[in-house]
């Protein structure tokens with residue numbers, strides 16, 4: 231369904247060849263194409279608009295049209311701007327404290343439990359940590375079992391309190407338990423929740439206040455569409471999270487949500503999930519993500 | 527008199543509403559074109575008439591035979607047992623939707639069997655078993671890691687032997703670009719036919735209502751592997767609108783049967799076209 235953006239731009243530039251440099255008038259059609267491509271890639275409508283306005287500012291006056299392949303040059307401008315916006319200095323996950331506490335948050339089914347396992351496994355094997363996984367999802371059927379199965383797979387113990395319906399209390403007890411048992415890392419899995427679910431948002435805010443995590447992560451499905459901005463903003467307003475985890479990138483989604491989220495909350499994307507297995511995680515590469523959004 | 531041309535401002539606004547509901551740029555431009563054509567032909571008086579035209583044109587893209595009245599939990603079909611296979615990418619809400627459907631069928635007086643053919647994801651079987659207990663319907667299962675086709679076979683055999691009315695088979699979430707996993711689905715489907723020749727009678731593709739344009743590719747690939755017959759859109763209790771389903775329904779001619787509106791047993795509704803379209807403009 232998608233036409234490669236550079237082909238698309240090449241076409242719109244053909245019409246303009248020989249007009250010299252980029253002007254307000256001759257670039258309008260091209261910018262429309264770029265905006266469409268971004269929306270096709272699930273970049274939020276408003277974010278795409280703002281983005282193309284900024285690209286226009288960058289492109290105006292540039293001697294693009296006399297270049298051999300003006301479309302490609304324009305794509306490069308767009309690509310670099312995308313990578314710049316999504317990148318910046320990479321911030322490591324904060325695990326200096328003892329115990330370091332990491333809290334997961336996000337919508338239902340985004341991949342929190344799976345990612346909790348992956349992160350524990352990675353920090354255990356690569357950074358020599360002794361993690362404790364904490365099952366604070368007291369709602370989803372078999373959520374505790376799920377975390378326990380993953381814990382077993384990676385050789386990390388899971389703290390759970392069967393029957394306790396107070397997530398805040400479980401989290402607090404877990405931190406106590408970690409301190410007593412020499413766990414220098416505590417990863418707290420939580421239930422999925424909608425940003426508009428007041429009671430559930432209060433719950434996770436209370437968990438955060440009670441255990442004072444060193445790192446709060448917002449886990450988001452990379453297939454998410456236009457709503458990504460609302461959710462990210464709402465979770466950030468409530469939790470002031472430290473970083474974003476983008477899951478299911480082993481699929482073929484263009485992943486425009488990455489740009490949308492970066493734009494509305496300006497928090498770094500720290501990890502990406504690339505599969506269901508416990509070793510399927512990677513750090514975030516803005517250049518690759520820019521390629522992906524542009525379908526390159 | 528009446529107007530035969532829609533103001534640019536109105537069209538821009540419409541574009542924004544549709545795109546931010548995940549309708550997608552292509553479908554949005556098609557809808558706008560249809561409205562412009564219709565208006566130049568029929569003319570309209572005032573905003574309320576224009577709004578009505580607009581909603582009609584959007585609704586027209588949603589595939590037919592999906593009006594609420596035609597879906598009846600007390601009489602899903604003349605097939606007995608009626609076999610539903612549930613498919614979709616990871617985490618969209620397949621297992622939960624199965625729990626909710628089982629509840630509806632049971633409430634309508636049907637005897638239901640569930641098959642735990644997700645033998646891969648951690649605690650997937652336990653999750654379905656808990657739903658089975660909640661609703662009060664049997665769940666056929668095997669060990670984790672066993673062959674999902676074999677679980678489906680067992681489920682159909684025992685449901686048939688027990689004269690069940692409805693069978694719902696859960697499957698593991700899988701991304702549609704993974705060829706082996708998609709082939710596995712085809713195999714599960716084929717194995718069912720050894721027990722009930724025309725099974726599955728319904729292949730229900732579950733789409734997460736917050737998914738963007740990738741849902742198109744999901745519909746395309748799952749249809750290739752399993753001939754999807756119906757869609758369920760979940761998580762519409764959130765702020766996402768699920769507009770991508772409009773283009774999907776139109777292009778693949780697959781009706782939407784159900785929407786998910788929460789995590790509880792009762793949070794499932796039969797899809798109502800007009801309400802859905804209405805919700806896009808709220």
Ligand SMILES: Nc1nc2c(ncn2[C@@H]2O[C@H](COP(=O)(O)OP(=O)(O)OP(=O)(O)O)[C@@H](O)[C@H]2O)c(=O)[nH]1
Nearest residue numbers: 338339340341342343344422478503504505616617
């Ligand atoms: N292909 C793929 N699947 C993933 C990835 N991360 C998670 N999943 C799958 O997505 C589904 C949902 O993952 P979970 O970890 O259960 O998600 P969750 O956010 O804990 O879900 P809730 O607790 O219900 O809110 C499961 O089938 C996972 O195996 C990923 O990076 N790639």
Ligand SMILES: Nc1nc2c(ncn2[C@@H]2O[C@H](COP(=O)(O)OP(=O)(O)OP(=O)(O)O)[C@@H](O)[C@H]2O)c(=O)[nH]1
Nearest residue numbers: 338339616617618619620621622699761786787788
């Ligand atoms: N708010 C809301 N949550 C839902 C809805 N449907 C499912 N969920 C939640 O979404 C998460 C994933 O649901 P599952 O039923 O496990 O999804 P699945 O497709 O079976 O997942 P996998 O088997 O891992 O691929 C769970 O936390 C569900 O409670 C819905 O309609 N609304």
Ligand SMILES: [K+]
Nearest residue numbers: 339451617734
């Ligand atoms: K999801």
Ligand SMILES: [Mg+2]
Nearest residue numbers: 342343367373
């Ligand atoms: Mg979970």
Ligand SMILES: [Mg+2]
Nearest residue numbers: 620621644650
């Ligand atoms: Mg499932």
